[in-house]
Amino acid sequence: MTVQSAVRRGEVTVRDLSKSFTLNGRRLDVLRGIQLDVDGGEALAIVGPSGCGKTTLLRVLAGIEPPDDGSVLIDGRPVQGIGTERAIIFQEPRLLPWLTVLGNVSFGLQVRGTPKAEAESRARHYIRLVGLGDFESAYPRQLSGGMAQRVGIARALTVQPEILLLDEPLGALDAMTKLTMQEELARIWREENVTLILVTHDLEEAIVLADRVLVLPKEKGAASRVIDIDLPRPRDRSEARFVAMRRRLMAEFGLH
Ligand SMILES: Nc1ncnc2c1ncn2[C@@H]1O[C@H](COP(=O)(O)OP(=O)(O)OP(=O)(O)O)[C@@H](O)[C@H]1O
Ligand SMILES: [Mg+2]
Structure with missing residues (x-):
């Protein structure tokens, strides 16, 4: 069976986005003046030190968390809460333990009213x-x-989102499984024509998957930077240009 992809774009525009929290009576500026343009079908990685606001940014993009200021537009339309054109994958797959793999993956379509047989057929594809x-x-x-996390990815893909938001989806996996899953994610992204926004701690993962990397600074006053990963795909980790790119990203963090 082939799943027909509908006409879709998945373009993300972020303008002057700011978000702060109040913690123990003190205001904590987490994101300030973020600007971002992600093309439909592009793969963007977001990296930065722990606590710099990566998860917060992803939650705002997902519509789980409202921004204080600024706007998020999907295909030119302002985001107001969660929407079916976006799917988010967390570090833990959060599967329903009483449902099978098929049940978990087809669940999202079934709660949206897709007839069971059709939902299961589409779920099987993913x-x-x-x-x-x-x-x-x-x-x-x-x-x-690793298998559970793959189920989580299949579950997100089954609802055919325009935009896949991933918050360190491979962070909990062992090194070998992680390598395999990075290659699989790269393949799925190529096949599915979906916009991918991936938060990761792993610079190599960012280079394997992304067209561009957004580097969020620790200091709120500092500007975020975007680095183009202009390497041919599929990407070869041992290639000189890959290694040079990793060195360049490490330098962004003051590591050499
Ligand atoms: N709901 C909340 N209430 C108060 N403070 C919060 C809330 N969510 C996040 N924060 C604070 O915002 C800051 C950024 O958190 P966030 O989870 O976005 O960081 P992160 O870049 O994803 O870090 P990590 O790499 O460790 O996952 C942290 O200082 C955190 O304490
Ligand atoms: Mg986080």
């Missing part, structure tokens, strides 16, 4: 895409961490 075709009847407790 379960195969993440390499779990033999496990659709398994329950979450029968899966490894």
Whole structure:
């Protein structure tokens, strides 16, 4: 079966976005004056030191958290809360333990009113895409961490979002599984024509996946920077230009 992708764009525009929290009576400026343009179908990685506001930015893009100031536009329309054109994947897959893989992946469509047979048929396509075709009847407790995370990715893709927001989706995985999953995510992104916005601590992961990397600063006054990853795909980690790019990103963090 082939899943027809509808006409979609998935363009994200962020203008003058600011967000602060009040913590113990003190105001904490987390994001200040963020500007960002992400093309439809582009892959953007967001990196920066712990606590600099990566998750907060992703939550604002997802519509889970309102900005204090500024705006987020999806295909030119202001974001008002969560929307079906965006799907978010967290570090933990958060599967429903009483449903099988197929049940978990088709759940989102079923709650939106898609008939069960159609929802399951579409879910099967994405379960195969993440390499779990033999496990659709398994329950979450029968899966490894990497498999569970792949189910989470299939679940997000099944609702065919224009924009996939990922908050360190591979952070909890062991090194080997992580490498495989990075390659799989790169492949899925190529095949699905979806806008990918990926928060990661892992600079190599950013270079494997992204067209551009947004570097958020720790100091709120400092400007964020965007670095183009103009390397051919699929990307070869051992290639000299890849290694040079990693060095350049490390230098952004004062690491050499
Ligand atoms: N709901 C909240 N209430 C108060 N403060 C918050 C809230 N959410 C986040 N913060 C604060 O905002 C800052 C940024 O948090 P955020 O989770 O966005 O950082 P991060 O860049 O994702 O960090 P990490 O890399 O460790 O995940 C932190 O100082 C955090 O304490
Ligand atoms: Mg975070």
